[in-house]
Amino acid sequence: xxxxxxxxxxxxxxxxxxxxxxxxAWIPAKAAAAQVVLERAFATAMANPVPVxxxxxxxxxxxxxxxxxxxxxxxxxxxxxxxxxxxxxxxELPERIDDVRVISGHRxxxxxxxxxxxxxxxxxxxxxxxxxxxRVVRFETVRHDGFAIPTHPDRPLLALATCFPFDAPLNSGPxxxxxxxxxxxxxx
Numbered sequence: 001x002x003x004x005x006x007x008x009x010x011x012x013x014x015x016x017x018x019x020x021x022x023x024x025a026w027i028p029a030k031a032a033a034a035q036v037v038l039e040r041a042f043a044t045a046m047a048n049p050v051p052v053x054x055x056x057x058x059x060x061x062x063x064x065x066x067x068x069x070x071x072x073x074x075x076x077x078x079x080x081x082x083x084x085x086x087x088x089x090x091x092e093l094p095e096r097i098d099d100v101r102v103i104s105g106h107r108x109x110x111x112x113x114x115x116x117x118x119x120x121x122x123x124x125x126x127x128x129x130x131x132x133x134x135r136v137v138r139f140e141t142v143r144h145d146g147f148a149i150p151t152h153p154d155r156p157l158l159a160l161a162t163c164f165p166f167d168a169p170l171n172s173g174p175x176x177x178x179x180x181x182x183x184x185x186x187x188x
Contacts, residue, residue: 042076049148060085064127066103066160073113077103097149097158099186101125107180111162114182123158123184134158134184144179156186158159 042062043107060078077092078085081104084090090105105111123134134156141164142148150157164180 022067060091062089064103064125066090067126068113068117069122069124070118071113071116071123071130075105077112077125096101098152099105100153100159101157102149102161104161104179107162107164107166111160112166114160114162114180115166117160119183121184122187123160123182124157125154132156132158133187134183135187138183140181140183142179143177145177147181151173153185158186160184 005087032181059082060080062076063079064077065074066077070167078089079092079094081091081093084104089176090095090103090110091103093104107114117136117139119138123136125132125134147161149159160182161179164177164178165176166180169174
């Protein structure tokens, strides 16, 4: 093979590798940038009784802010469960059953911290009603189509759900059938 062909093939392989790397970096970069915009929208939403869309680019409104002090992580939570909203932030399921709130997020962006979450960790949720504190009490791995929300819990519950396993290849399709759920109970 002559040098021109080798150089051309090398340049093409390098370009393909760079394109793949850029595509892999796009989702976390988009999620991080979105949180800057969402923080401003959250502050506005908390000052208004009517939900305010985060921007014209997203079909959801900020409804809460979640934080785990021990891990130093936090994120604005959006309403609904559309793919568009979930690509920008964790989302809260609109239906609440009894005193159970369900928030889901991607394992490779906003909910990557669930891998490091431990029983006993404090989870703080701030919404229009104020600040709520929860303590993680257990973990559960379930199929996404078999996720059961408890009815009539003794205390208000918060479920944080993300795809599982954490190390599944990100390019293997639209997630896995499994979800890792961190259950937290309200603390006084």
